[in-house]
Amino acid sequence: MKALVLPVLERPEGMTTHDYAFARLRQAIMVGAFRPGTSVTIRGLAEALESSPTPIREALRQLTSIGALDFLENRRIVVPRITPARFEELISLRIVLESHAARRAVAHLSDRQIDRIVAIDEAIEAAILDGQKAAALIANQEFHRQIYMANPDQVAMPLIESVWLQLGPILGIAMEHVTELYVVDRHREAIEALRRRDEDAVAEAIGADIREGIGGFDQQAIGKLLSLAR
Amino acid sequence: MKALVLPVLERPEGMTTHDYAFARLRQAIMVGAFRPGTSVTIRGLAEALESSPTPIREALRQLTSIGALDFLENRRIVVPRITPARFEELISLRIVLESHAARRAVAHLSDRQIDRIVAIDEAIEAAILDGQKAAALIANQEFHRQIYMANPDQVAMPLIESVWLQLGPILGIAMEHVTELYVVDRHREAIEALRRRDEDAVAEAIGADIREGIGGFDQQAIGKLLSLAR
DNA sequence: TTTCCAAAAATGTGATCACAAAATAAGAAT
């Protein structure tokens, strides 16, 4: 059993142990800190997070509910493996879900909010030019999230994040193999469409952005990686 | 504290207490056994299910992850209330998700599977003519599930069920107020399209089916109910 | 060296308990 290293995450005062464990594990999986097939144990995580098994168990159970982990028949807890076919399904689901969420957010976005989204996009490009892959990835997620969450009655975000979580472990592999990221200019296209409040164009740009590369990672290259990583 | 009545559910041998509690509560919410705003307690459910609090807590936490329950700030556990706007978002999300899932299932459906789906549709109509609202609802979900699950690499079903769960409590109210159900013939349309393996037509039929009525319940009527039920 | 079997260790499950926070009930003051 090798020592566990989880990306750090600030713990807000008053947050329960369970919520903290959930948030931290969730983030770890989302940014690809675990490889597909990795198995975790309740006691191991309890030790790593300096708590008792109880809240960890609850966090793990929640993570399975959103597809981030798998409780196998043997009672083993693992990070799910992904087949190329499943990968393709996940991407197409992202496209459908996110272009829909984007479309329904357009009418709610203020100019000020769009400015903030532009700032996030600049942060993404800065991270890419700097070669900071993990930072670019997180900023990219933030870019998308800020758009979808502008809709106050929005209900799709949790589902979208579930898909992100299922793609997370793949991103971890991609980050190891992809030497350099490229700037995705579909973001610019999306921003222009947002400014015009053009719902169709926004949906189209978001869809294309996902299709062409998941957050700076070339989609085809990842698909190829997948068939190798067995 | 009034006594809790949960729809019965068979417990397969070897199923853990936690899994059973999760499955049973989930089904109860899905078929509208709980009204929006209802609050539940860990100890109360533990007693009702004759177990200790531990597995119940895990089940409740999982249910919150999929939007079926809400842990409030005050630590109260409630069945979420739904606003008309949220309701509309959920319906439009259903349309997007399910027409996509249906489309991607078409190529995988064998004639034998389609026959089974036809049989389910007949069961729905029988239940409707018989006035068995709950049975019609469950059969209707089964109709949709059988289509989407035909795709072996499918990843959308858990998300779709999450949306169903969020709509569940509304269905409970609808069942109380709607006196009679009507047969939705969009199912026939979907079946015809399935036989022709016409993806566009299938997606269109499923979308229309959802738009016109959620499982036999008129959508507009429910929207009106919502604004009253406060 | 490989295969097989038994002992030991590790691991998930579920019950119980102490504790703190929240909700409710009860009584006093206005």
Next chain:
DNA sequence: ATTCTTATTTTGTGATCACATTTTTGGAAA
């Protein structure tokens, strides 16, 4: 009768323990 305060009860949280199952280990047999 109503409002406020205090005491009691309820409830979620997290730690701990016993148990059964699974996995791993270590050595014997082929």
